[in-house]
Amino acid sequence: MASPIKKVAIFGAAGNFGTPITAALIAAGFAVTAITREESQSVFPDGIPVIRTTYTVERLTKALAGQDAAVCVVGPGGIGSQIAMIDAAEAAGVKRFIVDDFGWGPESRSLPEFDAIGAPRKAAWDHARAKAKANSAFSFTGVSIGNPIDWALKRFPAMGFDVTRHISIIYDDGTAMFTGTTLEGIGQAIVGVLSKPDETANLFVKARSLLTCQNDLLLAFQSATPGHEWEIQHARTKALIEQGRAKHASGQGGWILNLVVAQLFEPGEGRGILAATREESDADLLGIQEETPEEVVKKALA
Ligand SMILES: NC(=O)c1ccc[n+]([C@@H]2O[C@H](COP(=O)([O-])OP(=O)(O)OC[C@H]3O[C@@H](n4cnc5c(N)ncnc54)[C@H](OP(=O)(O)O)[C@@H]3O)[C@@H](O)[C@H]2O)c1
Structure with a gap:
């Protein structure tokens, strides 16, 4: 070394x-x-x-x-x-x-x-x-x-993928990009x-392993779990922000998860993007592999 x-x-x-x-x-x-x-x-x-x-x-x-x-x-x-x-x-x-x-x-x-x-x-x-x-x-x-993506997907079904019950919640149109x-x-x-x-x-x-969105992750989850039909639900980040803010204002718990998820998937804001391209990140300098949604989903399911 x-x-x-x-x-x-x-x-x-x-x-x-x-x-x-x-x-x-x-x-x-x-x-x-x-x-x-x-x-x-x-x-x-x-x-x-x-x-x-x-x-x-x-x-x-x-x-x-x-x-x-x-x-x-x-x-x-x-x-x-x-x-x-x-x-x-x-x-x-x-x-x-x-x-x-x-x-x-x-x-x-x-x-x-x-x-x-x-x-x-x-x-x-x-x-x-x-x-x-x-x-x-x-x-x-x-x-x-x-976003610490494989860890978070496994731990927080609120991120949109309940990996044990095969239920997905897609926020807005599911295309908001974020880095993990x-x-x-x-x-x-x-x-x-x-x-x-x-x-x-x-x-x-x-650091960055990938740039992805909920729709790409859903496809990866579906293809990684043959024999399981994913139930797809829809929700809006605007409503999630309102819920989180109301909890925060009244001193209730749970607001952090609501707002973390909402700001990750909120359309048009890009709050979930740390580095829009690999070149804008330090992944090459640090020796971090680029990963695909399929690879990340495999880790979340392991
Ligand atoms: N980007 C994201 O979405 C995201 C998600 C999760 C976490 N994070 C951040 O990542 C960092 C690490 O989080 P983590 O989830 O890995 O932490 P963690 O597992 O909750 O805790 C790590 C260690 O912190 C030590 N610790 C706990 N309470 C302490 C205290 N009162 N005083 C001193 N040490 C204490 C303990 O070590 P010992 O028992 O050995 O003392 C514990 O094992 C934090 O900054 C966290 O906010 C970011």
Whole structure:
């Protein structure tokens, strides 16, 4: 491996995205250490060192000693610890800190209801940027992925495909294009960043496995499930936005999923497109494979 980055610590190693990232880093030959909370119940892959610690700057600096890079892929509950992780990484001499994005990046055009969730993330990104500006030995990268497509299709029937009951909900006319990155692509994105630290320093990269739409996915689901008749229902993103907004305004849960799905499929808005073409993405730089709807659907059904 030509990269000067060899030892990588990961926060959130057993999470939804931390799991494929950890596997990809190990497969690519990086020496991976998981850093986890004292109270964590997470289960880590056999054979990787695990450091259990409280998330203060002092303790995290000790935990990160000797690491070349750190990846922050904690879930929403951990975002508040990210500034301490960044301070500790710099203090420990970590060269690259991958900030927690795995969403739509700094240019996200998400609906305003998401502003409050986005604010502490952006504060941590700004903090990393300021640290990198002041200290040339420290750098950061953000990895935007758009829709985590194979994981999301399997997990959220509200995305329009109930894979156990073979029911599809097509929003509007089903032609709104959006970009997705598979779990494999997410893992490869992190390997790509740490393999090419110069090209990926102090910026957000755009991962992408494909550009697709609901109608293409429906065809792929139908051809991947012979013998099953898909029931096709129709819904409108406008109604979904109204539902989500009403829940948000009255403090009810469920608004996030409503609005995430609506903004992915809303016609004419393009909010679900991170990179309209492969060339506009960093997929080639990072070594992420282009995938077809058929390949993605196979993974969602596995
Ligand atoms: N683009 C999208 O549509 C999309 C979808 C889902 C997620 N995401 C984003 O992707 C990132 C990773 O999400 P994920 O779903 O992989 O996360 P996750 O599986 O929910 O959690 C990952 C890890 O976060 C750590 N964690 C949880 N609560 C914490 C706390 N209070 N303090 C510190 N650490 C905590 C835990 O690690 P330990 O137990 O080891 O401490 C957990 O295993 C997040 O930024 C999330 O918002 C984006």
